[in-house]
Each structure stands twice: as C-alpha cells, then as structure tokens.
Amino acid sequence: MDVSQTFGHITSWEASPLFTPSRKSITLPPHDQKPAATRTSGSIILADANSFFAACERVFDPTLIGVPLVVLSNNDGCVVARSAEAKPIIPMGVPWYQVREMASERGVVARSSNYELYGSLSARMMHVMHHYFEHQEVYSIDECFLHSVKPIEDILTISRSMRAAVLQGVGIPVSVGIAPTKTLAKITNHWAKHDNGFNGVCAWDQLPDDVHDEILAQTPVDDVWGVGRRLMRKLVARGILTARDLRDADPIAIRRKFSVLLQRTVLELRGIPCVEDASNALDGFRKQQILCSRMFSRPVVGHTEIRQALSVYVQNACRRLRRQGCLASTVGIFCGVSPYASTQGETSMPYATAQLESPTDDPLVLMKVINEQLVSKVNPRTHYIRAGVILSGLVESRSYHPLEGFEARRDTHNIGSILDTATARFGQYSLGLGYGGIRGSGRKNEETGADWSMRREMLSPRCTTRWDEMPVVTAK
Amino acid sequence: MSLPPSVRSFARLRVAPVPLRIPRALEAVHAGFPSVAQDYFLHEFSFDGNVIKHPDTTFAVTVAGDSMEGTGIFDSDLLLVDRSLTAHDGDIVIAVVDGEMTVKRLCTPPGQRPYLHPENAKYPNIRIDDDTQLSIWGVVIGNYHFQYKRP
Numbered sequence: 001m002d003v004s005q006t007f008g009h010i011t012s013w014e015a016s017p018l019f020t021p022s023r024k025s026i027t028l029p030p031h032d033q034k035p036a037a038t039r040t041s042g043s044i045i046l047a048d049a050n051s052f053f054a055a056c057e058r059v060f061d062p063t064l065i066g067v068p069l070v071v072l073s074n075n076d077g078c079v080v081a082r083s084a085e086a087k088p089i090i091p092m093g094v095p096w097y098q099v100r101e102m103a104s105e106r107g108v109v110a111r112s113s114n115y116e117l118y119g120s121l122s123a124r125m126m127h128v129m130h131h132y133f134e135h136q137e138v139y140s141i142d143e144c145f146l147h148s149v150k151p152i153e154d155i156l157t158i159s160r161s162m163r164a165a166v167l168q169g170v171g172i173p174v175s176v177g178i179a180p181t182k183t184l185a186k187i188t189n190h191w192a193k194h195d196n197g198f199n200g201v202c203a204w205d206q207l208p209d210d211v212h213d214e215i216l217a218q219t220p221v222d223d224v225w226g227v228g229r230r231l232m233r234k235l236v237a238r239g240i241l242t243a244r245d246l247r248d249a250d251p252i253a254i255r256r257k258f259s260v261l262l263q264r265t266v267l268e269l270r271g272i273p274c275v276e277d278a279s280n281a282l283d284g285f286r287k288q289q290i291l292c293s294r295m296f297s298r299p300v301v302g303h304t305e306i307r308q309a310l311s312v313y314v315q316n317a318c319r320r321l322r323r324q325g326c327l328a329s330t331v332g333i334f335c336g337v338s339p340y341a342s343t344q345g346e347t348s349m350p351y352a353t354a355q356l357e358s359p360t361d362d363p364l365v366l367m368k369v370i371n372e373q374l375v376s377k378v379n380p381r382t383h384y385i386r387a388g389v390i391l392s393g394l395v396e397s398r399s400y401h402p403l404e405g406f407e408a409r410r411d412t413h414n415i416g417s418i419l420d421t422a423t424a425r426f427g428q429y430s431l432g433l434g435y436g437g438i439r440g441s442g443r444k445n446e447e448t449g450a451d452w453s454m455r456r457e458m459l460s461p462r463c464t465t466r467w468d469e470m471p472v473v474t475a476k
Numbered sequence: 477m478s479l480p481p482s483v484r485s486f487a488r489l490r491v492a493p494v495p496l497r498i499p500r501a502l503e504a505v506h507a508g509f510p511s512v513a514q515d516y517f518l519h520e521f522s523f524d525g526n527v528i529k530h531p532d533t534t535f536a537v538t539v540a541g542d543s544m545e546g547t548g549i550f551d552s553d554l555l556l557v558d559r560s561l562t563a564h565d566g567d568i569v570i571a572v573v574d575g576e577m578t579v580k581r582l583c584t585p586p587g588q589r590p591y592l593h594p595e596n597a598k599y600p601n602i603r604i605d606d607d608t609q610l611s612i613w614g615v616v617i618g619n620y621h622f623q624y625k626r627p
Binding site: 060062063065124127128165168169170171463464470471472473474475476 | 530531532533535536537538539540541542543544549551554555559560570572575576577578579594599611613
C-alpha cells in the first residue's frame, strides 16, 4: 500500500519539529554494524499514538493540521493534551483560564475533550494493529503492547506497514518501539517518537551497546516505566539519576531497599522480561472499586440537585459494574467544596458509606440507599462544586452463590439491562432514573440538560458515535 | 453434603443467580420434532456486514450540495468512505482541499497534474497547483439515497 500516492501533501504531522529540550539527537550507527544479540524469547512491540487527543481532533477537522492545538480536561479545566506545535507555547496541565488569552494571541486553538470520539478512534486503531501482530494487550486509550517471536528485521517491516496502515486508515500517527522487555520498549518508543532519524519505528536490538548506554544515560530515572516522582526523589538521593544508573544498580540491594517491583524494573532495563501481561496479573481490567464523580459547572446547593447528580453518577457506575460482571456490597457518596471557599468549621468533603443488605448492581436499590441513608449527611446549605459515588466491596456476580433465602438483591426487574439497551440505541443520557427533574436539551450539557453538568464549550462533533453529528462533506 | 450427581446438579440450577440461556426454538416443538429449518437458518444477513468490508477504516459522512448529481450522489445522501483503499483514477473520493472535506471524482491523467472533477456541469474542475493543499481523505465505496421522504 503506497501511502505517499494517496496522501499527497499531507505528511506534515511527522515533519514538525518536536520540543524535547533534554534529549540530544542520537547519530545512528552505519548500516553494516552488527546488531546486539537476538533474543529467542521474542520481542515486545509498544505502539502508541503521537498526541492522541490532538490527533483525533484533526481527523475530521483538517483545518487543525499544522496548527498549535490543545485539548482541555473535563469542565474545560486544564490542558491535558498538546499537539507538537503547541508544546513550545503551552505547558502541560496548566489551568486553561490562566493561558486562554496568551493562547489566542499566539494562534493556539483549544478543544474540549471529546471522549466519545477518542474512544471510537482508539478502538479502530487497536483493531487495525491487531491485524499485524496476533498477540495484543491494549494498555490505555492510545497505546498497546504487542508480542512477536519473529526475527527483528521482519518485526521492523511489519511495524512500518502497521504504522502506515493506522495513519492512512484511521488518521492517527503512531510511534513503535521494539525491545526485549516492556520497560525497554517504552524507552525505545520514546526515541522513535522524538528522533526523526527513526521515522517513527525503532528496534532496541538493532542498536549497538554503546548507543544503548547513551540512550539510558539520557533518560531521567522518573521517565522509566514504574518510577514516579516520589520514587525518583529517593533514587536521586542514592545517586541514581538516570535509567542507566538504575540498570547498573544491584538488583538485590534495590529489592531490599525499595520493592520487588523496582527490582523487576532493573532486570527489565537489562533486557530480562519480568512484567506479566495485565490480563494475568489482575484478572483482566477488573477494578476493586468503581468511582464516578464530576465537577459541576456552577456551585450546587441543596439536597434535590445533589440527589439528581448522584443519580446520574450511580447509573454510570452501575453500567461499569455490569460491564465487569460484578456486584457491589458497599456504596458511598462524597461532595467537595471549592478550595477557595471558607468552610467555617464544617467538613469540606462530607463522605458517607452504607453497607448493603446484599450485593447488588441495581441502580434503583443503590439510589434508594443513597436517598434514605446518605444524603442526610450532606449539608443542604453548603455550596458544593463536586459530587461522586463510590461502589466498593465488589464481588463477581457469576461466582456469587448465597444461601437460599439470602439471594443477592439482583436487578430482578431488569432495569439495568433495559437502560443499557435503550441508551445504546438512543444515546447515553436519553433515559435514566430521576432524569425527569433535570431534563433539558443541548449536547454541551452531556445530554441530561442539567445546567450543572460540566462545561464543554469547545466540543467538536462526535463524528462516529452520534448520528446527527456525522461529518458533512461539501459537494459544490 | 453428598448428594447423588443428578440431585446435586439440579440444586445448583436452582440457586444459579443468572437465568440459564435456552436457545429459542424456531417454531413451537410439537411431538418432539425440531424445526425443518434448523440446519439452514441461523440469522439474517446484516447490511453493514455485507457492504462494509473494512469496518475499522470505514466512516459514514453526509453530503451537502449538488455538485455530484451526475453520478447519483445527491444532497443529504449518506456516503460510506473507506480510508484504507488506495485512490485510483476515476474513483469517487473525499478530498481535503484547503482544509475542507469535499466529495469529487479523482482524475489522474498520465503525464499531467491530477485534478478533481465534479459531476455537475454547473461546477468547474478543481485543478491542483502548487499552492493548493490537497490530500485524499478516503475512497467512497457507496452512497445511500433516501427515496421515501414522508415521515
């Protein structure tokens, strides 16, 4: 498949210079130099999208290509994604209100997060990649690990085709890092992304050992997968500042002073695979707790509105509960006030839980418990800016065999699955408990119509998930 | 508690939290005879499944305008666009011209610059010169025209 023939002018995603102050460019060794020893246990391939949210926004709005673009978090709060052109201008994570003016002066365009679109394009991207390598582990919305036992040269060829296929077929540019371990694959992927010499695909084993040392020496230790800021500070105190220092540390000492997890990281940096697939380690993506919470666009006061908000979150949470095949035995609610408000002695974050008579996934039952036992703990006169629901004590519904007479309060009216069917057909918020009180219209307000729903002023059309937001092509 | 196997499995059935899924017979079973169609009928064909060869790279868009009426594509039609196909001379494509997505026929005469051809005499060809930003967004595999317009 010849990409250049169909793409014509548009290759500009890749060519934009990327802002990486801490990295020097690596000079590639001459082509005939011998690669490092080939592994027989196979290779890990990490494929991840370049600035995924920004890339998604560009698929259906080509006017954004080449333009500095940022995507904002829920409630249009902070910058959570930046295109390559925006990286030198806007720092990551900055609150939007702080940079809004400067952004418009510098020609930076902002978009609210369009999670429906991102989820849809992510699923397509993952499916396309699955055609190229049989074993795939989707790690997050924009990255996946793949595995292959083929020779490195073949993997490189397949990876290049895969990358071209995702770029053409879904419109998302991805970078590919190939290495013997997941930790090294992450580092390799980073270099594939930022060093133009690799053209987006890089194999660790194809680089000689001194280049390995160079790359690891230039990778700060907190950029290593599994090392966060807290761990970094402790490591720096011991003189471990770079990935190379960590690789060369004594694994036994690391295990003794830190954890077996960090020891695994040391071994992975040495090329010894230790990290299992997530599917083995945690029995799929089952969570121990399900939390659903949102910030309000304006302060909310009084039990009525809090109840309405909680009913929306409970239904979201039950949907996730059903999806992972679990029942909840404890339900909790919490509310939060603005950090700038004076609380005058009362708790700024009321939190109350209730144990359920028996585990359930029925939103009616949960809402009843919330209304009867928990909402009373919330001060009806305080202005809250956030509320949430936590479901915990999760048990697998399949293997839950209570004694006769103590059957789980299952959703015997099938309300949950009726809601699922209706919302799948008509939209997520078309039908729900307690929506009568908050009905309204408007795609900006998450369809519930409540004016406390989070702000998303700059939401692009949900081109693949909403029939009436389908992209329009001109015939003129 | 040791029960004979038949009773044990019966007891398990009673407390199973999930209702057992029993395949629905096609017709009411009289005198124990199964449906004559049972070896033949599984499910009806799906429109999507037969028309969309590459679901991962196929998108639906809607048309605004009349410049493609000559080839049966009308205003408000739905188009199915497959991004994974390579566009050839004569294909109907979605092209991005100066940032705008537009539907046209792609013409690539040998030895000349490619151009975009609308299928309506009212509209001119779009020539691609050095300052026109052009790329192909995808290849149109088909269109759906709504015939029945009453509610």
